[in-house]
Amino acid sequence: MGTLEIEAPLAKKVSDDEDIYDDEESPIEQVRLTVPTSDDSSLPVWTFRMWVLGLLSVVVLSFLNQFFAYRREPLVITMITVQVASLPIGRFMASVLPTTQFNIPGFGARKFSLNPGPFNMKEHVLISIFANAGSAFGSGPAYAVGIVNIIKAFYGRKISFLAGWLLIITTQVLGYGWAGLLRKYVVEPSHMWWPSTLVQISLFRALHEKEDEGKGTEDGNDTKKQMSRSKFFVIALTCSFLWYLFPGYFFSALQSIAWVCWAFPKSVTAHQLGSGLSGLGLGAFTLDWTVVASFLFSPLICPFFAIANVFVGYFFILYVVIPTAYWGTNVYNAKNFPIYSADLFTAEGQLYNITAIVNKKFEIDMAEYNKQGRVNLSTFFALTYGFGFATIASTLTHVALFYGREIYDRTVASSKKKEDVHTRLMKNYEDIPSWWFYLLLAVTIVVSLALCIFLKKEVQMPWWGLLFAAALAFMFTLPISIITATTNQTPGLNIITEYIMGVILPGRPIANVCFKTYGYMSMTQAISFLSDFKLGHYMKIPPRSMFIVQFLGTIIAGTINMSVAWWLLHTVKDICHKEVLPENSPWTCPNDRVFFDASVIWGLAGPRRIFGPLGNYAALNWFFLGGLLGPVAVWLAHRAFPNQSWIPLINLPVLLGATASMPPATALNYNSWILVGTIFNFFVFRYRKKWWQRYNYILSAALDAGVAFMAVLLYFTTGLEDKSINWWGNDKSNSEHCALASCPTAKGIAVDGCPIF
Numbered sequence: 064m065g066t067l068e069i070e071a072p073l074a075k076k077v078s079d080d081e082d083i084y085d086d087e088e089s090p091i092e093q094v095r096l097t098v099p100t101s102d103d104s105s106l107p108v109w110t111f112r113m114w115v116l117g118l119l120s121v122v123v124l125s126f127l128n129q130f131f132a133y134r135r136e137p138l139v140i141t142m143i144t145v146q147v148a149s150l151p152i153g154r155f156m157a158s159v160l161p162t163t164q165f166n167i168p169g170f171g172a173r174k175f176s177l178n179p180g181p182f183n184m185k186e187h188v189l190i191s192i193f194a195n196a197g198s199a200f201g202s203g204p205a206y207a208v209g210i211v212n213i214i215k216a217f218y219g220r221k222i223s224f225l226a227g228w229l230l231i232i233t234t235q236v237l238g239y240g241w242a243g244l245l246r247k248y249v250v251e252p253s254h255m256w257w258p259s260t261l262v263q264i265s266l267f268r269a270l271h272e273k274e275d276e277g278k279g280t281e282d283g284n285d286t287k288k289q290m291s292r293s294k295f296f297v298i299a300l301t302c303s304f305l306w307y308l309f310p311g312y313f314f315s316a317l318q319s320i321a322w323v324c325w326a327f328p329k330s331v332t333a334h335q336l337g338s339g340l341s342g343l344g345l346g347a348f349t350l351d352w353t354v355v356a357s358f359l360f361s362p363l364i365c366p367f368f369a370i371a372n373v374f375v376g377y378f379f380i381l382y383v384v385i386p387t388a389y390w391g392t393n394v395y396n397a398k399n400f401p402i403y404s405a406d407l408f409t410a411e412g413q414l415y416n417i418t419a420i421v422n423k424k425f426e427i428d429m430a431e432y433n434k435q436g437r438v439n440l441s442t443f444f445a446l447t448y449g450f451g452f453a454t455i456a457s458t459l460t461h462v463a464l465f466y467g468r469e470i471y472d473r474t475v476a477s478s479k480k481k482e483d484v485h486t487r488l489m490k491n492y493e494d495i496p497s498w499w500f501y502l503l504l505a506v507t508i509v510v511s512l513a514l515c516i517f518l519k520k521e522v523q524m525p526w527w528g529l530l531f532a533a534a535l536a537f538m539f540t541l542p543i544s545i546i547t548a549t550t551n552q553t554p555g556l557n558i559i560t561e562y563i564m565g566v567i568l569p570g571r572p573i574a575n576v577c578f579k580t581y582g583y584m585s586m587t588q589a590i591s592f593l594s595d596f597k598l599g600h601y602m603k604i605p606p607r608s609m610f611i612v613q614f615l616g617t618i619i620a621g622t623i624n625m626s627v628a629w630w631l632l633h634t635v636k637d638i639c640h641k642e643v644l645p646e647n648s649p650w651t652c653p654n655d656r657v658f659f660d661a662s663v664i665w666g667l668a669g670p671r672r673i674f675g676p677l678g679n680y681a682a683l684n685w686f687f688l689g690g691l692l693g694p695v696a697v698w699l700a701h702r703a704f705p706n707q708s709w710i711p712l713i714n715l716p717v718l719l720g721a722t723a724s725m726p727p728a729t730a731l732n733y734n735s736w737i738l739v740g741t742i743f744n745f746f747v748f749r750y751r752k753k754w755w756q757r758y759n760y761i762l763s764a765a766l767d768a769g770v771a772f773m774a775v776l777l778y779f780t781t782g783l784e785d786k787s788i789n790w791w792g793n794d795k796s797n798s799e800h801c802a803l804a805s806c807p808t809a810k811g812i813a814v815d816g817c818p819i820f
Contacts, residue, residue, distance in 0.1 A: 089483045091256040094601075097264055102488045102603040106186075107179045109608065112156045113186045117193030120145045121616045124194050125623035127771045129204040130778075133212075133631055133638060134649040136318070136353040136732075138774075139203040139360055140767050142195040143266065147764035149190050150270050151293040153182035184271050188602045189612050191263070192595050196616025204624045206584045207231040209658040210522075210576050211625070215632050216639040216652065217659040218572070219418060220425060224629055226514065226521040231621040233511040234580045238589030239614065240504025241537050243495065245544065245589075250596045253483035254472075255548040257597040262364070264601055266760050289757065296761050303352060303769025310351035311770075311777050314792040315647060316799070317350040319731050324801035331803045331818065335402045338804035342403055343381055344730025348738065352766045353774070355735040358728035362740030363763035367748065370740040372714055376721025377733050380450065388442050395679060397442035398809035404441040405657050405726035407664075412812040414642070415439070417663055425523065427570040427667050437679055438668050444660075447725060448674075449683040451558055454720035456690030458554045461716050464698040466550050485601055492605040499610065508533065511581070523574035524581075528564065532581035535560065540589045547590055548597070556583040561665035575666025576658070588617075645785070653727030690719065 089095050124140050131138045160178035167175050211227040214220050249255045270292065310317040323337025323346050339347030349355060355362065362370065388394040389402050399412040407415040415438055422428040440448075462470070508529075515526045539556060547553045560582035564575045592613060599609040631650075637643045639652035664673050672678045693715045701710045725733070748755045780786075787793065806817035813819050 089253050089256070089485065091254070093258065093261055094253075094256050097261045097268075098485065098601045099268070100484045102491070104491050104603070106183045108185045108189055108605060110179055110186055111160070111177045112153050112182060113189050113193075115156075116149050116153060117190045117612065117616070118619070120149060120190055120194035121196065121619050122623055125204065125620040126627055127775065129208065129624045129627040130631070130775060131353075131771070132204050132208070132654060133635070133652050134353075134774075135651045135653060136351070136357040136649075137203070137654060138353045138356055138767065138771060140771055141360060141364075142191050142263070143361075143364060143760055144764040144767045145194040146187070146191050146263070146266055146270065147292075147296055147761055148768060150182070150187060151296070153186065153190070154293075157182040184267055185602065185604055187267060187271070188599065188604055189608060192599070192609065193612045193616045195595070196613045196620060204628075205231045205235055205621050206587075207234045207580050208624050208628050209655055210573065210580060211628055212632065212639065212652065212655040213576070213659040213662055214521075214573060216655065217417070218421060218425070222521045223518070224625070226518045227629070228622065228625045229510060229514045229518075230522060230577070230580075231625050232618060233507055233514065234584045235588055235617050235621050236503065236614070237507045237511065237533060237581065238536060238540065238585035238587070239592050239617075240500050240507060241540060242589035242592040243500035243503070243610070244497065245541055245593065246596055248541065249544045249548050249593055250600055251486050251489075253486065255545070255597070257548045257594055258551040260594060260598045260601060263598055267602070269756070269760075292757065292761050295758055296765050299762050299765035300769045303766045304773045305769075307352070307770040307773040308777075310349075310353075311774060312781065313788060316792045318354055319347060319349055319799045321347045321799050321801050323347070324799065324804070328800070329803075331806050331808060334801045334803040334806075335808075338403075338799060338801035339731025339734065340729050340799055341401065341801060341804035342730065343385065344734050345382075347731050347734055349731055349735045352770050354731060355739050356767060358724045358732050359736045361763040361767060362736045363743050363759055363766075365740055365744065367741065367744040369717070370737060370744060372717040373721045373733075374737050374741075376718035377737070379718070380446075380722050381730060381733075384446065385443055388446060395442050395445055396439075396809065399807050399812055400439065400441040401805040401807060402441070403443050403726075403729070404805065405444055405653070405660060406441070407660055408439045408441070410436055410439055412807045412809070412814060417659075417667070421572075421667065425571070425573065427669075432668070437677075438663065438673060439679060440664075444726065445680055445683065447722060448558075448680075449686040450719050451723065452683065452686040453690030453693070454716055454723065455554060455558060456687045457693050457719055458690075458716040460691050461694040461697075461714065462546055462550055462554075464694055465711065466546075470545055470549050485603075488603055489600055489606070492603075493607060495606045495610050503614075521573075522577050523571050524577040525568075525574070528568070528574065528578050529581060532560065532578050533585065535563075535582045536586040536589070540586050543586065544590050544593055547594070553587075553590060556586055561661060562670055565665040565670040569669025569671065570667065572662040572666035576662045579661075579665075657727050690715070693719070 088100065089098065124145065127140050131140075157178060157180070162176055162178045164174040164176045167173050207230045208227075210230060211222055214222045319339045321337045321339050321344075324334050327333035327337075335342045336345045337347060338344065339349070359365075385402070389397045396410070399410070400408050407417065409415055415435060420428050420431045420435065511529050511533075512526055514522060515524050515529050519525070536556070543554055557579055560579040561575055564578040568574055568578075595613060596606075596609060598604075599606070632638060635650050638650045639655055641648070641651040641656075644650060664670075668678075669675075670678075674680050674683055697710065697713050697715060701707075704710060722728075722733075743755070743759060747759070803817065807814060808820055810820050
């Protein structure tokens, strides 16, 4: 499904702010409190340390994120991990590298040194952006790798390495061309404040504060010694690294502890309720950090108000709507299928044979389709699409009603070209010529057209589809950038793009996902590019340095992603095929399974045969209307009862989109994420705020890095030769001990391994 965007609290309105801030400063209170207003333009940024750590970071992150993308719990290593890990390494390099200066041939009197001085914050920012350049908003590997995966692993067809690589690079870079030209509208203006960047700036400033281990801090009359952040990071990383031996190898049952299934081993209903992986996850929990941080990222970096919003929406959908639809009204013959599944089924509850309905031209075979009948979804999967429709529609209405005036005011204020201190300081640096962006855009479009024309058999998409997708993405980039820059919400185009192409060109699954990727991903990458530029704007990074680092990082990351994907697709037997993989195999590709299902739903079968008059789920289109009208009701209630402060806190895009990651995320992921996030960002934040301020982000990065390194080590030492330990806690046939959770409960439906009712 889509990705969930969390709303951040907004600054005061423009008219209120202008009375309380100096013209020299930012009009946004949060920016004034967070971003430094000074700059040392003499600090070196093109240093040997920056290049070594930047290149190392982008290679390691790209490898790890692509490696984990195929696993049942696809942990994403984020930019914050690089921020934390690179600091002690950078300081170590500054302490040991020679300071000798060398003449640079051809540059006159200019000199170069491996160690130009202390490791500074600008180097640190560039290293982090370098590492993050290959993914949009830190969301993992390049989106287009999913196309290569479904072609080779699910459809069993061929695509060349060159075609896959070009597809990845062009979809990642295309949006950069027009994003650069939009900087003057959404980066330079002070009213375009990009709330998400302030989290990064806060962490950079905290990490670069002077370490005070042994000096202590005043706490009443007592002086307490504090452990340095570097030492805490090393200790936490070591503990995380060693602990993952247990859930990752010795005791896999720790990944999902479903005590309800243990208590009722022969009850299908109990397994449906208790399974964290295939059911509603009632009472299920985990002792594996990869499960906690998969899909939703680390809960330690998500503010509690957002966690609370997600919890309310998740609880309502999973424990009110789904049980009612399944056991109460049996919506869409719910009992013919598992209660939770991302698979596609026949009307009789059997897995749909997708490969049988694909002909030699890689298009739908109508004779075989008619033989198997309509494609059916589990009720949870179907309703998740419905809530996805409602989320998209409600985001537009919610932003227009609650933040429309503010967006308008900030846009008008931005058009006045009133410069704040940050924009003035950035004028000390040479700007990027516009022709760089025009050239990048032209070259990317030409290469993309060549891909669609000369390798059309591999990507299916016609040349006009590429131009249409690019035009759609370009048209939405500016308005959605403004929404993101002022509200921190980013409406996605993924469902819209696949819906449009499915109607225009049904029966071609790869054409559909390519159109979706060019339309959705190029816009998302453009906004990510602009967000990074705003971070550089606040931190006073030379614009040309930012551009080069982002561009090179994207090319390197895309190449690593493609190489790792190619390696695993050709070396892991039956990768992504959970029905034939050994039990408890980690290589189940949950994200790619949903991506594949989407290619069938929107491309191969087409919207008319799923959500139209020829399908079973036409009624779900009403969710669009419900999503549009829902925020109107909340807004009217707020206008009618302005003294009720809780009414504007009802954020329908967040509530309706709470389960946007399900599937492939499971109830176990959500339960664990909500629990851990509440502990750290409510209880620890409230009662141990100084500890939280000093160590919370450090702990998150250490946990991510520790399990990532151990998982890779386990794969190379035990996974390649399939070495394992067999006992009850490592039962490969049923690690969760909830085998009946995936059974249908309708009368007369026969599925292997399940009782017949």
